[in-house]
Amino acid sequence: MSGQPLAVALVHAPVLDRRGDRVVSAVTNLDLHDIARSARTYGARRFYVVTPAREQVALVERIARHWCQGHGAAYHADRAEALRLIETVSSLEAAVTAWEEELGRPVRPILTGAARPDGISFAACRQLRAEHPLLLIFGTGWGLAPEIFERGWTVLEPVRGVADYNHLSVRAAAAIILDRLHLS
Amino acid sequence: MSGQPLAVALVHAPVLDRRGDRVVSAVTNLDLHDIARSARTYGARRFYVVTPAREQVALVERIARHWCQGHGAAYHADRAEALRLIETVSSLEAAVTAWEEELGRPVRPILTGAARPDGISFAACRQLRAEHPLLLIFGTGWGLAPEIFERGWTVLEPVRGVADYNHLSVRAAAAIILDRLHLS
Numbered sequence: 001m002s003g004q005p006l007a008v009a010l011v012h013a014p015v016l017d018r019r020g021d022r023v024v025s026a027v028t029n030l031d032l033h034d035i036a037r038s039a040r041t042y043g044a045r046r047f048y049v050v051t052p053a054r055e056q057v058a059l060v061e062r063i064a065r066h067w068c069q070g071h072g073a074a075y076h077a078d079r080a081e082a083l084r085l086i087e088t089v090s091s092l093e094a095a096v097t098a099w100e101e102e103l104g105r106p107v108r109p110i111l112t113g114a115a116r117p118d119g120i121s122f123a124a125c126r127q128l129r130a131e132h133p134l135l136l137i138f139g140t141g142w143g144l145a146p147e148i149f150e151r152g153w154t155v156l157e158p159v160r161g162v163a164d165y166n167h168l169s170v171r172a173a174a175a176i177i178l179d180r181l182h183l184s
Numbered sequence: 185m186s187g188q189p190l191a192v193a194l195v196h197a198p199v200l201d202r203r204g205d206r207v208v209s210a211v212t213n214l215d216l217h218d219i220a221r222s223a224r225t226y227g228a229r230r231f232y233v234v235t236p237a238r239e240q241v242a243l244v245e246r247i248a249r250h251w252c253q254g255h256g257a258a259y260h261a262d263r264a265e266a267l268r269l270i271e272t273v274s275s276l277e278a279a280v281t282a283w284e285e286e287l288g289r290p291v292r293p294i295l296t297g298a299a300r301p302d303g304i305s306f307a308a309c310r311q312l313r314a315e316h317p318l319l320l321i322f323g324t325g326w327g328l329a330p331e332i333f334e335r336g337w338t339v340l341e342p343v344r345g346v347a348d349y350n351h352l353s354v355r356a357a358a359a360i361i362l363d364r365l366h367l368s
Binding site for chain 1: 202217222227265
């Protein structure tokens with residue numbers, strides 16, 4: 001059983017910076033590559049890159065085009081296969097809408113964050129994954145802005161290792177969470 | 185139960201490039217950050233960065249020093265806590281020796297690689313983790329050179345997702361493997 005369709009969203013606004021201020025974070029090339037490859041590995045069908053900044057959208061599309069067309073694609077077929085999942089959207093709402101329109105039915109947004117101890121367990125989330133199309137949402141910078149957590153969307157518990165250090169990169173957290181939610 | 189002491193090694197030589205030639209790969213800043221943070225999250229005590237290239241050693245030490253001392257450390261205490269695990273060594277043998285000398289007893293090297301289907305299972309490796317100090321070894325580039333696999337060291341099975349796509353970044357693979365070997 002591989003579950004219902006899965007998509008991933010990487011949010012660049014609104015997110016927090018280290019001071020707790022709301023910012024639009026810059027797109028990081030390696031976030032696109034790493035999360036696209038992890039998403040492809042675990043069978044996600046879309047990777048929504050969320051940013052309202054038009055020059056950032058252009059950057060994402062230039063990177064994706066480089067790897068998915070012409071020389072880049074021929075040089076690195078497996079990279080093309082991953083980066084082809086990327087779709088740019090200007091807001092998280094637009095990501096939900098695009099994913100619902102593609103599937104023709106409601107999807108279940110799942111918020112992730114290192115500072116949200118009140119989330120559902122990975123076991124409960126695997127159950128949701130079996131039953132509903134999911135949109136798994138990751139924040140860049142210092143995490144998704146608090147207002148995103150006020151929409152009543154499901155929140156997933158943080159990844160915990162030993163003790164109280166929880167400062168994984170978003171690339172590592174996305175990889176671990178996709179692995180933990182994988183229905184083999 | 186948190187198992188025996190654990191260390192991680194990231195190998196830059198000998199590794200393969202995309203043509204299958206042996207090369208010394210360049211150190212990537214984000215590899216150091218991501219893998220140090222994942223290592224710290226899962227309680228690894230050392231992160232050996234393996235490169236024989238002296239200017240690369242200097243680069244790694246400059247990065248680690250920046251984050252572990254002075255302004256960098258004050259600005260980002262959690263980053264310092266992770267990057268403090270880094271130790272540069274010129275070869276994989278030197279990493280094993282350093283880790284054994286630190287512990288005063290033998291350690292068990294564990295090789296990882298996406299193209300090694302003959303490895304032991306994650307369940308078997310968790311059992312080893314409970315019983316022996318481990319050195320968990322990751323290759324950069326297109327993976328560890330074949331001669332490394334001819335030493336009789338234990339090999340871990342690859343991370344598998346859906347179907348046959350296994351092109352995770354080393355940062356993502358290290359995160360997933362540390363999570364799967366974690367004894368909670």
